[in-house]
Amino acid sequence: xxxxxxxxxxxxxxxxxxxxxxxxxxxxxxxxxxxxxxxxxxxxxxxxxxxxxxxxxxxxxxxxxxxxxxxxxxxxxxxxxxxxxxxxxxxxxxxxxxxxxxxxxxxxxxxxxxxxxxxxxxxxxxxxxxxxxxxxxxxxxxxxxxxxxxxxxxxxxxxxxxxxxxxxxxxxxxxxxxxxxxxxxxxxxxxxxxxxxxxxxxxxxxxxxxxxxxxxxxxxxxxxxxxxxxxxxxxxxxxxxxxxxxxxxxxxxxxxxxxxxxxxxxxxxxxxxxxxxxxxxxxxxxxxxxxxxxxxxxxxxxxxxxxxxxxxxxxxxxxxxxxxxxxxxxxxxxxxxxxxxxxx
Amino acid sequence: xxxxxxxxxxxxxxxxxxxxxxxxxxxxxxxxxxxxxxxxxxxxxxxxxxxxxxxxxxxxxxxxxxxxxxxxxxxxxxxxxxx
Numbered sequence: 529x530x531x532x533x534x535x536x537x538x539x540x541x542x543x544x545x546x547x548x549x550x551x552x553x554x555x556x557x558x559x560x561x562x563x564x565x566x567x568x569x570x571x572x573x574x575x576x577x578x579x580x581x582x583x584x585x586x587x588x589x590x591x592x593x594x595x596x597x598x599x600x601x602x603x604x605x606x607x608x609x610x611x612x613x614x615x616x617x618x619x620x621x622x623x624x625x626x627x628x629x630x631x632x633x634x635x636x637x638x639x640x641x642x643x644x645x646x647x648x649x650x651x652x653x654x655x656x657x658x659x660x661x662x663x664x665x666x667x668x669x670x671x672x673x674x675x676x677x678x679x680x681x682x683x684x685x686x687x688x689x690x691x692x693x694x695x696x697x698x699x700x701x702x703x704x705x706x707x708x709x710x711x712x713x714x715x716x717x718x719x720x721x722x723x724x725x726x727x728x729x730x731x732x733x734x735x736x737x738x739x740x741x742x743x744x745x746x747x748x749x750x751x752x753x754x755x756x757x758x759x760x761x762x763x764x765x766x767x768x769x770x771x772x773x774x775x776x777x778x779x780x781x782x783x784x785x786x787x788x789x790x791x792x793x794x795x796x797x798x799x800x801x802x803x804x805x806x807x808x809x810x811x812x813x814x815x816x817x818x819x820x821x822x823x824x825x826x827x828x829x830x831x832x833x834x835x836x837x838x839x840x841x842x843x844x845x846x847x848x849x850x851x852x853x854x855x856x857x858x859x860x861x862x863x864x865x866x867x868x869x870x871x872x
Numbered sequence: 873x874x875x876x877x878x879x880x881x882x883x884x885x886x887x888x889x890x891x892x893x894x895x896x897x898x899x900x901x902x903x904x905x906x907x908x909x910x911x912x913x914x915x916x917x918x919x920x921x922x923x924x925x926x927x928x929x930x931x932x933x934x935x936x937x938x939x940x941x942x943x944x945x946x947x948x949x950x951x952x953x954x955x
Binding site (some may be wrong): 659660662663666668669670674778780782784785788789792793796830835836838839850853854857858861864 | 874875878879881882883884886889893894897901902922932935936939941942943946947
């Protein structure tokens, strides 16, 4: 359906507002963090550099501004639901940044993010459709209870998966940018090929893309800012909410396959949820040559990174490049799924 | 193409997710009709739970199998660090 000038304005502003806010606001906030001593060791550098952390609060405010533009401009509850779920994840993450939560407490608290999101279905009954649309095969039969339970569970699962992809310079920002771009393509195709699909569901994705793109400027190698758990959990919860509201759950799942694999390897090797600061040994370590090596220790967690380093040591920059390649492959799979679902 | 084996693991994860999502929503969940007898109802619920667990276990086993295959092929030639 043709877009009006006002619609185009909302779309542009929902991307530009968070993008510009972050570019202008983050340097000041990073200066503040450095002044109050909130800096973390960049442990993969030798000697470790000091990097301001957490940038999460500014990432959250920028995303909030973008979603506010959509809510006001397109009169929709979708961005409100997304913000509700994202806010809970952000608060849990900020709490973890400031006081450190247990490995099991964090996922349990993140269930509240899912509950906050689905609770808005009481006001906006069409917030999500309780069915999946599979490529070629079409819609599954609707199952409200099962779908809602899975939607609530998606928040802690996806938020933690994003959190686990936040270990190296630029890893989380590249990952969020590519996965949110895949999500955007899926939702745009859903909008174009499904009559009656609300534009607000497309516009709600743009703040996530804008925040991820602007954060990449600060987070890419060598990082000038770390997002902290407040940033990575917020990214994951926002991604989950947007995938559910946009009805592109399958394409979204495929886009984050590298994170699903990473979580699977970590959880299966450490046998449960263990806070990374409390892990007995690290999956990788830095050699005297400054390169990253896969750990030989029997108890070291088998992360995706350790798997990539089995082929030989890599610099941090090359390791992140490999992770980006894996995410690009997942991006291509995801777009293919979206095309097969909505176009074919 | 050093990353090719990892791409294969990624593609396997992708295909299994698609296939299992379809099986979950279009085969396991609608399995029925829902019986009125409490014993039959419990039996059907248990069958569904077992099938769902089976889908999870299948994904787990395939991923573990592929990963072990890759790790075994690589650990023989794993370079030692200089420290």
